[in-house]
Amino acid sequence: MRSFNVAQAKAQLSALLDAVESGEDVEITRRGVPVARLTQAAEQPRASFDLEAFLVATTEQPLHKGIDAATLLQELRDGARC
Known part of the structure; x- marks a missing residue:
């Protein structure tokens, strides 16, 4: 898992979301302390219309x-x- 500080995460948010979309987890830190983790969202079932x-x-x-x-x-x- 890659780790980024808040400033890096803000500057590279689009690239981080692409990485998460491809299955990678990303950790965001503040002053070296982990504060958040970006993970791929669970697949939501689509409601079907009969x-x-x-x-x-x-x-x-x-x-x-x-x-x-x-x-x-x-x-x-x-x-x-x-």
Whole structure:
């Protein structure tokens, strides 16, 4: 593991991140005392979007029972008058 003081780390941050990205650990020191360690971040699983399940769930909603928008609005207005 390579070690850099704060000033060196600030000056070479982009290069240090490249090294970390390739699997190397980097230690940052202040006055010779280790204060931080740069390590590669854990791989975050990407959330997948299931379009088919979304469409099924959407079409099962009460507003999708074969009523067009004009009829739905009329029913809502009529309900408000009762």
